[in-house]
Amino acid sequence: MKLSTRTRYGVRAILELAENAGKDPLQLKIIARRQDISAKYLEQLMAALKSAGFVRSIRGAKGGYVLAKPADKIRLNEVFHCLEGSVTTAECVEDENYCQRAAGCAARLVWAEVHQAIEKELEATTLQGLIDKARVSGAVNYHI
Amino acid sequence: MKLSTRTRYGVRAILELAENAGKDPLQLKIIARRQDISAKYLEQLMAALKSAGFVRSIRGAKGGYVLAKPADKIRLNEVFHCLEGSVTTAECVEDENYCQRAAGCAARLVWAEVHQAIEKELEATTLQGLIDKARVSGAVNYHI
DNA sequence: TAATATACTACCAAATCAATAGGAATATAG
DNA sequence: CTATATTCCTATTGATTTGGTAGTATATTA
Numbered sequence: 516m517k518l519s520t521r522t523r524y525g526v527r528a529i530l531e532l533a534e535n536a537g538k539d540p541l542q543l544k545i546i547a548r549r550q551d552i553s554a555k556y557l558e559q560l561m562a563a564l565k566s567a568g569f570v571r572s573i574r575g576a577k578g579g580y581v582l583a584k585p586a587d588k589i590r591l592n593e594v595f596h597c598l599e600g601s602v603t604t605a606e607c608v609e610d611e612n613y614c615q616r617a618a619g620c621a622a623r624l625v626w627a628e629v630h631q632a633i634e635k636e637l638e639a640t641t642l643q644g645l646i647d648k649a650r651v652s653g654a655v656n657y658h659i
Numbered sequence: 660m661k662l663s664t665r666t667r668y669g670v671r672a673i674l675e676l677a678e679n680a681g682k683d684p685l686q687l688k689i690i691a692r693r694q695d696i697s698a699k700y701l702e703q704l705m706a707a708l709k710s711a712g713f714v715r716s717i718r719g720a721k722g723g724y725v726l727a728k729p730a731d732k733i734r735l736n737e738v739f740h741c742l743e744g745s746v747t748t749a750e751c752v753e754d755e756n757y758c759q760r761a762a763g764c765a766a767r768l769v770w771a772e773v774h775q776a777i778e779k780e781l782e783a784t785t786l787q788g789l790i791d792k793a794r795v796s797g798a799v800n801y802h803i
Numbered sequence: 804t805a806a807t808a809t810a811c812t813a814c815c816a817a818a819t820c821a822a823t824a825g826g827a828a829t830a831t832a833g
Numbered sequence: 834c835t836a837t838a839t840t841c842c843t844a845t846t847g848a849t850t851t852g853g854t855a856g857t858a859t860a861t862t863a
Contacts, residue, residue: 516660516746516777518770520852523749527766542808556853575861576807591769602660605667621793622671625735625784626662632780633660636773649765664821700822719830720838
């Protein structure tokens with residue numbers, strides 16, 4: 516059940532952008548350094564976030580990335596979907612025809628319930644909500 | 660977030676045993692056939708389930724596997740732990756020292772919340788509870 | 804035009820996962 | 834006692850995924 520680095524890095528990166536909202540574009544290089552992520556690898560993740568419409572890029576000198584929408588309009592389940600591919604626990608949860616036993620499968624109930632639990636949690640969280648929550652518990656990244 | 664086949668197969672197998680409770684030992688070969696799982700692979704999973712104390716094995720002809728405790732005493736989070744290794748979403752959730760940024764990381768809040776959501780769901784479900792639930796919704800495996 | 808960024812595409816290495824192989828040990832049946 | 838049925842153990846292999854590199858093209862600023 517461990518999340519892939521794709522998702523972990525990607526969420527960390529977009530959180531940097533959320534915290535940077537309103538300021539100048541944030542360069543990939545800077546995010547990579549702050550979060551200790553391979554810049555080249557992060558490039559791919561940003562591409563995914565971009566084509567899903569979460570971030571906007573500015574090319575050339577003084578360029579970088581910014582959020583494409585307000586941080587309180589970006590829900591984590593969307594971000595996860597974009598990065599993780601599928602957040603589902605097993606194929607048969609979404610595709611009943613994946614397995615003939617699906618209809619009569621007690622196990623499938625588990626996969627479905629776990630899936631829902633995750634989805635519900637992620638859907639209830641926006642980037643902004645997360646930042647606020649972190650701030651309250653005194654846990655926000657300050658880059659001095 | 661897809662569950663490994665280890666977990667999926669393992670849970671399906673132990674559910675077969677739960678449904679077989681009170682009857683003669685169920686042979687690995689039979690479980691493998693019913694669930695369409697490689698018998699040799701399932702052997703390894705049963706070994707794990709056995710050493711974790713969930714199932715008991717009977718060797719020799721007419722042997723097989725049976726549940727080692729009542730199905731309503733086996734919680735899914737335990738079974739998952741045994742099969743999945745760690746059900747955690749990211750290392751830093753359980754080990755704060757895993758990453759220096761942990762204390763000030765908004766992302767870590769997400770991993771933790773998702774982790775809790777999963778754990779809570781699994782902890783609330785026993786094998787028996789699952790079977791009952793499946794029966795109510797008319798979704799139980801009948802092997803004619 | 805020089806410097807700075809992102810964009811795109813292909814490739815590679817290591818790790819993990821899923822499965823296979825081959826026998827050894829143990830119990831039952833006849 | 835022998836043949837058969839079954840679990841037990843350990844090693845190996847094959848496939849897939851993951852995480853990361855490399856190099857070049859394109860856009861922007863100054």
